[in-house]
Amino acid sequence: MLLPHAHTLAQARSYLAALADRASTIDASSAYEHVLIELDRIHEDECPAADTQGLTEDRAILLAVATSSLEELEQYGVDPLTVELVIAMLDDAYAVDGT
Amino acid sequence: MYGETGAAMRAEFAALLRQHRIQQRLVGATPKEREELGGLIRTYRQSVIVWLGQAMRAASPLAFSNMPPAQPNPFRAVGSRGSHLTAASELARAIDIARQQSSARPASTHALATPSANPMVDRWRLAALAAALAEHDTNEQVAAQMTAPQAQALVGDVAALTQALVVLDQRYKNTPGWEPLAHSARLGWASLAAALDVNLGQPDYAVDHLGWRPKTKVITGPVRPGILGVLQAQHNLVIRMKSVPNATNLRLVVDSQRLVSAHLAPYAARIDERLAERWAERVETYSVLQKELREIGGLLGKGGLAVAEGANAVARLKALPKDAIVEPRVLSGFQLLFNRLDDRIADAIEDGVEHGAFFKRVTLPRLVDGGGQLVRPVRERFVPVTSATDLAVVKTVRERLRPKDEPPTATPGPTRVDLDSALIHRPTRGGTVDVPNI
Numbered sequence A: 001m002l003l004p005h006a007h008t009l010a011q012a013r014s015y016l017a018a019l020a021d022r023a024s025t026i027d028a029s030s031a032y033e034h035v036l037i038e039l040d041r042i043h044e045d046e047c048p049a050a051d052t053q054g055l056t057e058d059r060a061i062l063l064a065v066a067t068s069s070l071e072e073l074e075q076y077g078v079d080p081l082t083v084e085l086v087i088a089m090l091d092d093a094y095a096v097d098g099t
Numbered sequence B: 001m002y003g004e005t006g007a008a009m010r011a012e013f014a015a016l017l018r019q020h021r022i023q024q025r026l027v028g029a030t031p032k033e034r035e036e037l038g039g040l041i042r043t044y045r046q047s048v049i050v051w052l053g054q055a056m057r058a059a060s061p062l063a064f065s066n067m068p069p070a071q072p073n074p075f076r077a078v079g080s081r082g083s084h085l086t087a088a089s090e091l092a093r094a095i096d097i098a099r100q101q102s103s104a105r106p107a108s109t110h111a112l113a114t115p116s117a118n119p120m121v122d123r124w125r126l127a128a129l130a131a132a133l134a135e136h137d138t139n140e141q142v143a144a145q146m147t148a149p150q151a152q153a154l155v156g157d158v159a160a161l162t163q164a165l166v167v168l169d170q171r172y173k174n175t176p177g178w179e180p181l182a183h184s185a186r187l188g189w190a191s192l193a194a195a196l197d198v199n200l201g202q203p204d205y206a207v208d209h210l211g212w213r214p215k216t217k218v219i220t221g222p223v224r225p226g227i228l229g230v231l232q233a234q235h236n237l238v239i240r241m242k243s244v245p246n247a248t249n250l251r252l253v254v255d256s257q258r259l260v261s262a263h264l265a266p267y268a269a270r271i272d273e274r275l276a277e278r279w280a281e282r283v284e285t286y287s288v289l290q291k292e293l294r295e296i297g298g299l300l301g302k303g304g305l306a307v308a309e310g311a312n313a314v315a316r317l318k319a320l321p322k323d324a325i326v327e328p329r330v331l332s333g334f335q336l337l338f339n340r341l342d343d344r345i346a347d348a349i350e351d352g353v354e355h356g357a358f359f360k361r362v363t364l365p366r367l368v369d370g371g372g373q374l375v376r377p378v379r380e381r382f383v384p385v386t387s388a389t390d391l392a393v394v395k396t397v398r399e400r401l402r403p404k405d406e407p408p409t410a411t412p413g414p415t416r417v418d419l420d421s422a423l424i425h426r427p428t429r430g431g432t433v434d435v436p437n438i
Helices: A003-022 A026-042 A059-076 A080-098 B003-019 B031-059 B088-102 B109-113 B119-134 B141-143 B148-171 B185-202 B205-209 B227-240 B245-270 B272-295 B304-318 B328-355 B391-400 B414-424
Strands: none
Touching: A003 A026, A003 A059, A003 A080, A003 B272, A026 A080, A026 B245, A026 B272, A059 A080, B003 B119, B003 B148, B003 B205, B003 B414, B031 B088, B031 B109, B031 B119, B031 B141, B031 B148, B088 B148, B088 B185, B088 B328, B109 B119, B148 B185, B148 B205, B148 B391, B148 B414, B227 B245, B227 B304, B227 B328, B245 B304, B272 B328, B272 B391
């Protein structure tokens, strides 16, 4: 894994972790956590650490930046369909969080 | 488990002690037939005596006397030759003599497994069967885990059973071809002294929990309806966790436990407020644990089946109607499974970190910009290898997840009381019931 890929992955993980921490219910938190675990599984658990400090509290903003960093992963050789599926999972989790 | 086999033996002997007029009960037309039945009973008795001797051997290294010795010499082991004589060692010796001097052989497997038509002989058979099974529960491996108060409880049980044997020996003496116990008077007094010595201290009846138990198995078959389905999945999860999960699967299991506890707590709150509080605390612990496990990676291990059972538990629990009432028995079942699982997860994390199956993720190195050079090197920081205890997740596991040790509640149980009352009971004449008149 090259450094830019790792950097993007670290960002995506950080945003997902922040979403899981700030979720309104325990079910939503679990759903975000599943997205994060799925992302780790795709990379065969070879991922850098997440850092949620200093990130915004606004979940809508976090969702937008998380989606954009996930989309960015396509540039580093991650299968586009897999990335789409992860983004779909993230949207579902956000729907659970919103209700 | 010794609790089961010991209780079976005591129950049979209590029933035998309540039977009088033995010769009438040994139904047989000729003295020859009665002699045969008597011989069978003696083989069963020999099986019981063999176990009594074995139990005393297991307990005697720990069966310290509660009476102060006249000349305390700590360099002499308990029960060894020349040391201060204890009641337990004397009982062990008397039992050994009774075993050696009896001409009967211990009952064969065939004799133990074949039910007898005579109900009294059959009780002897069941007692011998329980004694044969109890050899599992008082072997050397079990004796290694025994504490001194538990050994005293075992000596107390052996003493009560020996007294029962002595009383029955007197009662059966008219049976044709009967062979009385060797030195039965000595045996009776030794058992009385041992029982007295035990009761000067505080025997720990947790000895009942020691011994062999059947292997727990996965509950297969159709899904049980309602809350029982959740219990089934949770039970299977505990068993499936025997294989070490990898980091990803461990995170999924931890997540499932967080959800199970969170969704079960409202049901528990209607029945038992304290249990609901404990489970709310468990949710907190698992949330912290999950947050910290994000920074742990590792590919070794499996755990796919455990994840599936965890997901089953969550899905079945979510499908449960909100007004369902959960029995206290089921709730305590959940608490038991939660304790076991917490212990197992704590073990998996600690061992994984210790032996290198789990790794800590590193934060990315920063790019140094404007170093004045054409090539910008990655600035790296090396972190010295520290011990596993410095990891936050290990700390959480040790301080919060590990279930607090609760001493198992140990009571003497009804069978010990029953055997004692059977030992001292007197037969009522003509069926008169012995009740106080007001």
